[in-house]
Amino acid sequence: MSKNPHTESNRGPASANPELKRDSKSKDLARDRMDATDQDLRTNQGVRIADNHNQLKAGERGPTLMEDFIFREKMNHFDNERIPERIVHARGAAAHGYFEPYENAARYSKAAVFRDAVTPVFTRFSTVQGSRGSNDTVRDVRGFATKFYTSEGNWDLVGNNMPVFFIQDAMKFPDFVHAVKPEPHNEIPQGQSAHDTLWDFVSLMPETAHMILWTMSDRAFPRHYRFMEGFGVHTFRLVDAEGKSRFVKFHWKPIAGTCSLIWDEAQLLWGRDPDFNRREMWKDIQNGDVLEWELGIQVVEEEDEMSFDYDILDATKIIPEEEVPVEMIGKLTLNRNPDNYFAETEQVAFSPGHIVPGIDFSNDPLLQGRLFSYLDTQMLRLGGPNFHEIPINRPVCPFANNQRDSMHRQTINTGQASYEPNSIDGGHPSETAPGPERGGFESVNEKVDAHKIRGRSDSFQDHYSQARLFWNSQTDVEKEHIIEAYTFELSKVERPYIRERIIQWMLPNISMDLAQAVGEMHGVEVPDGPTASEEEYGRGRTEKSEPLSLMARLPGDIKHRKVAILAADGVDAGEITELKDKLTEGGAMAFVIAPSMAPLKAANGETIESDAMLNGLPSVTMDAVIVAGGEESIKRLRKSGLSLYYLQEAYKHLKVIAAVSQGSELMEAAGLDSSEEGVIVGERVEDVFGEFCEYLGQHRVWARNDKANEMPA
């Protein structure tokens, strides 16, 4: 069991479950894996195929014969390959891994996942708005859904990379999704929130203000899934071995830190690598560079439920970490790519309703609605109620019940009794009484004594305090990006009255600076002060909360960062080797980027492999650039517009750029001034490397922001 460095003194009892190994799900999947090595080509009925190129015809130039069962089977299967994509979160990428609880976890919950030494998991990341074939780096929320194959059944933590949601009651979910999705008359825009119907809805629904602000921040296009936080969003419950229930919020804290793309970069990536996030995760895992998060919880004792200036059942609110600290209770590692996208990533079925003893729901009306929706949607998407039998969805623990039949049933249930109680099959499968360990599921014994009411609690009225809290917690650069985001998004809204509603009726309640800045860019007059009613404006805490800024958890080092080394024939081989060694030592990945894919002939006659061409791994796919020296190499690179553009684009996107020896000439040719911050030149690798790493640890050269805005690239 891993030790949690943050909570040394806060340990509860721990126990290990030796029989559950981290690869138990992989072993479970093994019985369905099919390897065609050394196999003959056959039909689905097992008949060997002699000719896979030609239909059976009446004569060489004649029509196809109906009896061609080989053609018909092949074509029929192909014609039916697609299933409905997810109604939201259609585009996703996933990986296998495992979860290891810290010793303190079992203190709050009797769930086996917090006791067993290790539990296999499958985690799927997704965008929300776009279709399955849309771009990875669009401005959107990212889904962060984890299926824990625990020894007591599957637990799904189906969260997002933002801790709040757009609406408070699931009744509004179809409306929200209809508004955000491509518009119904022309199916435009794909993967974008910048359109009339979304902003129309938002402008009429002040409860969206807080979440919209998050989506206008750089959190909406993470640099890599590994640099992204995750949140369970709702308040859930954990139930300990004594049956005591506590409210919790779940957090995934990335061990690598947090950082994002910037908008221009994100947009360029739509064209240059639409699969950017999924490709990076895939390649990193392939290279053994695993993704890691800590699972944290904020714990609220039941008696403190009403002690906040917001309602903890309201999914548009966070619990600021200053009010309830996040306690780390375990670690997630993603270390294995799926074997087959469709079988695993597409067919995985998550549901917040998949919980295990020791975890329970709260009465959050958004969560309550989700409990119906996910199961319901799987009926259509996965073709009926047997989707739990699909290999990626089945639990690793044994399970039996009296549910029978329906479409595509795989299990061959033996025995005569498919009911309970029975005496024919020895009374099995039988119930298990609830218990502190390995007991049957028991809901929290909450007293509910109320009138039926279709309405909302007054405690859900404050729509703006936490939006102000978020705004006040951002650094100047982050605020600038948010202003740019609203300005851009609203510029795509055709109806002026929708733009005006946002600028005049929503933004002034968040920040007058924000409202004025966006108003100015749209030529819309802004009122003198807030426009919301006192209740909606709210009086909650608004002073800065550090963890709400992405800058609070910058990576700090060069681990997992991608560095381009620009080179051409005639490059200094020694410099390349030294750079690669130093970067790899620090945990970064170095790529030799050259004008062609032909092996480079270095100045000393050595041959160096080129990892990619200048337009193959363009600067937007990298975190930093170094120009290696070598007279001839620089001469060649100077002749390439692509290499000059590489540097200019990296400069514009606030990336650290270094040049060794003659490399400085390429910098000059690109118009970059080495007296500026984050533009580093030196005679030897060691002259530039330390400073280079410092900037890279800060993710970007933030001080360059104003200057970079003047760059045309």
Ligand code: HDD
């Ligand atoms: Fe949802 C998918 C996360 C509110 C209904 N949702 C889906 C996925 C994630 C979330 C990560 C993709 C799972 C996967 O990878 O397969 N959804 C959230 C979060 C929410 C949220 C964090 C608010 C806190 N969702 C929400 C509501 C409803 C739904 C209020 C309906 C009442 N969500 C769905 C769905 C999806 C889905 C339509 C589409 C495909 C699926 O479930 O399996 O049922």
